[in-house]
Amino acid sequence: MGSLTAKSVEKLIRTLDAGMHNDGDGLYLRIRKTGSSSWIYRYRFNSKLRDMGLGSYPEVSLAEARGLAAEARKLARTGTDPLEERQKQREELEAEKIRQAAQAITFQEVAQDYIEAHRPGWKNVKHAGQWVSTLQTYAYPKIGHLPPSEVSTEHVLEILKPIWTKIPETASRVRNRIELVLDAAKATGLREGENPARWRGHLDKLLPKRSKVSKVRHHPALPWTEASRFMKELAQQTGLAYRALEMTILTCCRTSEVLGAQWSEIDLKTDTWTIPAERMKADKEHRVPITAQLKSLLEQLPRVDNSPYLFPGQKKGQPLSNMSMLMGLRRMGYSHITVHGFRSTFRDWAGENTAHPRDVCEQALAHTLDSAVESAYRRGDMFEKRQKLMEDWANYLDKSDQDAQPTSSP
Numbered sequence: 001m002g003s004l005t006a007k008s009v010e011k012l013i014r015t016l017d018a019g020m021h022n023d024g025d026g027l028y029l030r031i032r033k034t035g036s037s038s039w040i041y042r043y044r045f046n047s048k049l050r051d052m053g054l055g056s057y058p059e060v061s062l063a064e065a066r067g068l069a070a071e072a073r074k075l076a077r078t079g080t081d082p083l084e085e086r087q088k089q090r091e092e093l094e095a096e097k098i099r100q101a102a103q104a105i106t107f108q109e110v111a112q113d114y115i116e117a118h119r120p121g122w123k124n125v126k127h128a129g130q131w132v133s134t135l136q137t138y139a140y141p142k143i144g145h146l147p148p149s150e151v152s153t154e155h156v157l158e159i160l161k162p163i164w165t166k167i168p169e170t171a172s173r174v175r176n177r178i179e180l181v182l183d184a185a186k187a188t189g190l191r192e193g194e195n196p197a198r199w200r201g202h203l204d205k206l207l208p209k210r211s212k213v214s215k216v217r218h219h220p221a222l223p224w225t226e227a228s229r230f231m232k233e234l235a236q237q238t239g240l241a242y243r244a245l246e247m248t249i250l251t252c253c254r255t256s257e258v259l260g261a262q263w264s265e266i267d268l269k270t271d272t273w274t275i276p277a278e279r280m281k282a283d284k285e286h287r288v289p290i291t292a293q294l295k296s297l298l299e300q301l302p303r304v305d306n307s308p309y310l311f312p313g314q315k316k317g318q319p320l321s322n323m324s325m326l327m328g329l330r331r332m333g334y335s336h337i338t339v340h341g342f343r344s345t346f347r348d349w350a351g352e353n354t355a356h357p358r359d360v361c362e363q364a365l366a367h368t369l370d371s372a373v374e375s376a377y378r379r380g381d382m383f384e385k386r387q388k389l390m391e392d393w394a395n396y397l398d399k400s401d402q403d404a405q406p407t408s409s410p
Contacts, residue, residue, distance in 0.1 A: 039065040108144035148185035221341030224349035289387035
């Protein structure tokens with residue numbers, strides 16, 4: 001039986017008798033000068049004197065404090081430090097709360113957060129749209145509702161196997177996007193362990209290499225021998241989409257690079273169009289020589305107030321849509337070829353009909369083929385050589401079919 005009673009505890013607190021009041025067996029009532037009071041269990045463990053708080057009074061009664069002290073003494077007798085045991089229990093409880101909270105967050109929610117976080121760093125809206133559409137089509141139906149911690153290799157294979165050999169390029173992108181989302185989940189503590197969507201050292205042991213199942217997809221292209229005739233036909237068409245297509249063919253640039261072109265990038269004094277790195281596939285600034293034919297086209301383009309674009313679209317502040325040039329091709333009766341295919345047309349012409357060096361031709365297409373060592377030594381962009389190449393290309397496109405003869409070497 002302890003030395004304190006409920007009445008004596010009340011009196012000690014009422015009279016503000018500050019100090020440590022012993023109930024016996026290590027249990028104390030501590031009263032502070034401020035008037036607050038709490039229960040303390042004082043014990044010795046491994047030769048060290050320790051104080052363990054058991055709660056404040058009156059939230060914890062005298063009887064309850066004695067019961068808590070008895071439990072602590074029992075632990076100490078078994079060689080367990082009561083304070084360390086309580087801390088362990090608190091950590092386990094916190095871990096369980098975190099686990100339960102993580103279980104409430106789904107793969108789809110993590111993916112949506114990932115897309116929003118990375119959207120500003122992606123080059124165009126189309127890329128974000130592709131992320132959303134591929135995950136909605138292939139991943140969400142299988143794992144969208146699952147916590148990231150529960151996504152397994154079996155789930156990933158269930159998603160990939162039906163499309164791995166049929167649409168390998170799409171399947172590869174789906175796999176990579178699942179891997180990135182699960183990596184993000186691990187970084188935020190929502191899962192642990194190996195990533196089940198990892199290719200190297202994991203899925204490469206369970207699925208055939210993409211190169212073994214995918215065929216090289218070529219963009220249907222116009223034969224280079226028909227390019228001059230096509231340009232004459234194109235010149236007869238009216239509308240910005242056709243002028244954009246002309247510029248695309250003359251510069252050999254990608255659709256997005258042409259449609260996103262702004263007047264601030266054009267310098268007609270130096271005959272240079274400078275495409276900033278953020279709009280290039282290789283994230284590297286690209287200078288395009290402006291030939292006489294391209295300069296004439298640019299000088300004829302209308303300037304639209306409050307629009308920075310060479311080819312403004314109907315939506316305010318936006319350029320023409322990515323489909324505008326392709327639809328123009330279809331209206332001209334060329335539905336069997338693509339806009340991107342004109343880059344192949346140019347490359348075939350350069351390789352078969354000129355003596356321009358391969359490196360210059362590849363640089364004109366803004367291709368990144370160099371090794372790291374080669375890139376370290378090649379700091380220039382071969383602008384002058386590319387200028388001669390693009391002049392030859394523009395002049396060839398100006399010729400009639402009968403006059404289209406091999407060009408002279410540079």
